[in-house]
Amino acid sequence: QKEVEQNSGPLSVPEGAIASLNCTYSDRGSQSFFWYRQYSGKSPELIMFIYSNGDKEDGRFTAQLNKASQYVSLLIRDSQPSDSATYLCAVPPSGSGYALNFGKGTSLLVTP
Amino acid sequence: EAQVTQNPRYLITVTGKKLTVTCSQNMNHEYMSWYRQDPGLGLRQIYYSMNVEVTDKGDVPEGYKVSRKEKRNFPLILESPSPNQTSLYFCASSQNYNEQFFGPGTRLTVL
Numbered sequence: 001q002k003e004v005e006q007n008s009g010p011l012s013v014p015e016g017a018i019a020s021l022n023c024t025y026s027d028r029g030s031q032s033f034f035w036y037r038q039y040s041g042k043s044p045e046l047i048m049f050i051y052s053n054g055d056k057e058d059g060r061f062t063a064q065l066n067k068a069s070q071y072v073s074l075l076i077r078d079s080q081p082s083d084s085a086t087y088l089c090a091v092p093p094s095g096s097g098y099a100l101n102f103g104k105g106t107s108l109l110v111t112p
Numbered sequence: 113e114a115q116v117t118q119n120p121r122y123l124i125t126v127t128g129k130k131l132t133v134t135c136s137q138n139m140n141h142e143y144m145s146w147y148r149q150d151p152g153l154g155l156r157q158i159y160y161s162m163n164v165e166v167t168d169k170g171d172v173p174e175g176y177k178v179s180r181k182e183k184r185n186f187p188l189i190l191e192s193p194s195p196n197q198t199s200l201y202f203c204a205s206s207q208n209y210n211e212q213f214f215g216p217g218t219r220l221t222v223l
Binding site for chain 2: 103
């Protein structure tokens with residue numbers, strides 16, 4: 001079983017601050033990386049994906065990938081209380097086709 | 113509206129009473145999957161299907177069955193439910209590589 005590791009949190013940040021969420025993975029062959037957001041009692045929804053080393057920005061969200069270190073992160077700028085949720089890192093096992101291995105998620109709390 | 117639907121959304125049942133949770137998607141996706149989510153364990157894949165009549169086991173298939181007779185439907189069957197199958201279940205579908213769309217979830221309690 002390929003591992004995807006995340007700190008469970010909770011990570012607490014004040015409104016307007018930058019939230020930094022981290023994920024490490026064990027499968028060196030993985031080529032794509034996904035961040036899902038899950039509100040309590042709701043289903044996961046895709047917010048970012050990244051394939052190449054470096055940064056990818058989408059609005060207030062930035063995904064960072066370092067394949068050499070097997071590390072992917074999600075930065076949320078200008079955090080809002082509505083960003084309070086669990087963030088799941090997902091990594092497809094190499095050669096798996098459509099499958100995804102999910103981390104257990106990091107709980108983020110943005111305080112007003 | 114493009115969506116994945118699941119029914120029922122909530123179910124309380126007793127040990128040994130067969131049940132089926134339905135999943136349907138209207139996006140013509142080839143890939144469908146079932147997950148269960150438990151506190152502290154995260155999302156774990158139960159079964160998946162690459163296309164009609166093609167299914168395979170995920171990480172935790174014991175006690176579950178699936179079928180894929182039509183592209184849009186992927187029911188999850190518990191032949192003899194047990195209390196350790198109490199969980200939150202999600203169905204998901206995908207067409208593009210790895211971008212999965214999730215249904216609203218089914219909260220199952222087995223007494």
